[in-house]
Amino acid sequence: MTHFPPARFRTAALLLIPLALAACSQSPSTPEGSAVNGGQGRLADGVGAPWVAPATTGTLKAMALSSGDNQLSSQTWTSATNGWGPVELNKSNGESGSGDGRTLTLGGKTYSTGVGVHANSTITYALGGQCSTFASDIGVDDEVGTSGSVVFQVWADGTKLYDSGTMTGSSATKSVSVSVSGKKELKLVVTDAGDGNSYDHGDWANARVTSCAASSTSGDPSGTTYTKLASEYGAFTVSGTQTVRFGADTRWIYKSITNSGTCTSTAFGSDPAVGASKSCFLVTYPSSTPAPTPTPTPTPSGNVTYKGPLVITVGGTYTGNYQSTNPSVPAITVKTTDPVIIENANVKGPGNLISGFKMNLTLRNTKGYGVNPNVSGKAMGRFLNSEDTVNLNVSNNYMEGTGGIYVRNFIGNSGAGQTIKILRNSVKNIDGRLSNGSGGYQNAFVRYQFVQFNSVRGLVNAEIGWNQVINEPGKSALEENINMYQSTGTSASRVKIHDNIIWGAYAINTATDSGYAGGGILLGDGNGSTMSTAGGYFEVYGNTIISTSNQGIGIAGGHDHNVHDNRVLSSGLLPNGQKIAAQNIGIYVWDQQGSKAGGVWVNNTVHDNQIAWMRYSSTGTPSLANTWTPDCVSGSCYNNTTLVNPATLTTESSEYALWQSKASAAGQSIGAK
Template sequence: MHMSPHAAEQGYQGPLIITKGGTYSGNWESKDSDVPAIDIRTKEPVIIEYSNIRGAGHLIRSIGYSANITVRHSSGYGITPTPYSNYEKPRRFLNVDVFKNIVVENCYMENTAGIYLAQRYVGDGTPQNTIRIRYNRARNIDGRIYNGLAKVQFVQFNYRGEAPHIEIAWNEVINEPNNSAVEDNINIYNSRGTVASPIRIHNNYIQGAFPFPANAEKYTGGGIITDSPETDSTMATAYLKVYDNQLVGLGNYCLGIAGGNNIEMYRNRAIVAARFEDNTLYSCWTGGIWAKDYYKLNSTFKNKMHHNTLGIVGQTGTWRNEIMDSTFVAAETFDNTILPEEITPTLEKQEYELWLNKLAHNNIRLGPQPSKATANKVIDYK
């Protein structure tokens, strides 16, 4: 399996177990899928910075400790998976169940299984107790495990409890066909923001979402989705704003509402030429945006999808996306723009140039920076 030569240049120590709060810097690895490279066993605040981490399983893990974790200016690499016991252990960059505060900023991820936040938010609702995933670069989100494939994402929320001040912003995620194995790039599953402070997913660049192998016909992944098989609407996915993202070259879908309420998706750009570099068409379905009460549990309502720009090549040309299952008012507002011109790989490449110009205009630097003096300042984008 491909591994960046930059990962091999570092001198690595064996797995690290953290039992006390503090700031940690170094290079750690685990060649055993059952053993995380860094295992955090404390509820005290832990900062991991200016570090390199690589693993055959979870890179950074915290299970059952009401975690307060900041990871910044660090790089994580997935290495060859090994046999595992009891349950799948994909190479998550960060895997946490119960948490108070999670910050992942200015990091680089390669061949990892992204960030997974599960079970429960137990913070106090202040800006110091939230989730911030910003200014990161990810290459090839990869769910391959020993003799198999797990469903993984760049970001997966699966926590219970409302949490304010959440932001997933200014991340660059690029997945290559046959070098990646990603399901949804961002999936919000039964997780909630608040009325006054919705989850904000904005100004991300997401390129590539493919089955493995890439020429397979069946694929259920894609771009950014909300999902919620929850009968109680007060527990379902809710209070999200998804805006100003660029979604390029994705299989299956770009933006989707499969469940949840009070969700607004707007000013996003979705450009899909649906061709590989050798000019062959994707074998899987390709689509732009959709809203559907997939589970028909009456917890999906008061959603809006508007002012998005779409250029999607499907099996029969550009597919003009429509609301699915409007009986359940999956999207009360659905008003978007279909690009009239032919959608080509050249247009996809132009989207990346737009992204680079956006970063430069906003003075955003992605990935690890060489010193604290050059680290990103916090900017509150509306």
């Protein structure tokens, strides 16, 4: 197994940051945009002005579907990215502004409804299993003539249902109609066909879902009440931080508001009910409903019968229960480059549970359990170890007491849709503790992570999203939960780390070890001095980070990292009330890897995050240590606000409950069945 170099270790100097420096630049100006700026005539736009929808400023409930057929241009997406300017509703792709496109036109036929995009683009909708069919006419818009080359794809619940093949401006219009019966998530993807994205204006014309059941009024628990605060365009105030919804009838966006707000689509990030008269309501959840505690999938009952280790040498679908008792032998080894599906399985052992080189692997609905190797100085292995990766889709799994997911080097064909997706997994106790050889553990650990990318570069349409990661003090030991070491997306397709909940990253001796350097999410780790090695092109949004000690989110080097609309908080306390000795900073921006010296430190932005990171002095006095941003370029760190003061253990539990409601409303089913 290839390991990262010694430079991977980070000094504990961050632990000594003076509180006086823990204040982010609150400049009201936004970061400078792309240097490319053309009028409507700029149809080539090949340099790229990638766009990400601001939907994560609010919690989007499932689609407000009417009974029968529904146009997608009248619905609210859960997330959207676009290769140039915003995704356009009922227009072709335009420039940097919303609504500046033209009439959707394919093969001389005009369309009054549909969605106009620019490769590379992904739009995700929460169907909630309510519709039967997705249908659309597709093609490259007539406005680019015979230019452009794209591929249209339709995905549902992580499975590709349709692929158009390469279409150009001279291709005839195609019509797609696929069954989405029972599907919870619909994803519309347009790629650049692997040859760059000049002129790549794709139209989802007359895009619709049919034979739908009407949406229920709300995904809120029974007993929730709603108090009107303001009509559309009005201002309102709330006491402290409260949940407010904006919309009409069954179409709502939910957002946490502190002190005051305005009842507009701009403030809430999207218009959930186009054409309707909208209002804002205070959402009050029933006080009799206690905040739930984390309840990951339990350890399987003793009636699971395991076979010995499995070695896969040909492609296909595999299921069953497999166990290794040898730390050097994985429970499942993949020794083929053919597509392999592992599903509905249980895997168990003291070493790597699933491992292979050059894998094209789909891993779903599988439960993995680490076992103490009982070899002094040896740690349990990874849940998944992937070297020289071709393609990974790791979704709806459960892992407990393992070293998480390790991915080194990407050798796949992005043009063919090969990428890495880690979605909707439930994780309990990433554990790198070294065995003492007698059934217990030493006070030392291997630097494990929930997800470690090592020199995984040039990914397209990659994402790590909607995962639930819970690490308990005394039962886990890890470095960052997510670490992107010398890894990149592309300028047109950033790697998305979104909507995860990460609760916990602790030293082995949490109450006394002040030198622990683990945390939540770390970007730009590794050699950041050159473009060929530095990390870059990541979008980190919508995540909830709770109690991860040294840092919630950090940018330590590299370029083109955008961290926004995350909720980052910690009471600074263990569940028993003891203080966390390594408690430090909520979000930091610090060029630890020397990127500025190499001219690589560019386009790193941190904005619109809500943070409440408690830290205690030697006398026990609490204070907020929300941000430390010594290397924020002017105007690149802004609108980062205090979520609550003080943050308490109750606050942490409430945030977990809020994330659960968010996931349910978005139709996300977390973990293995």
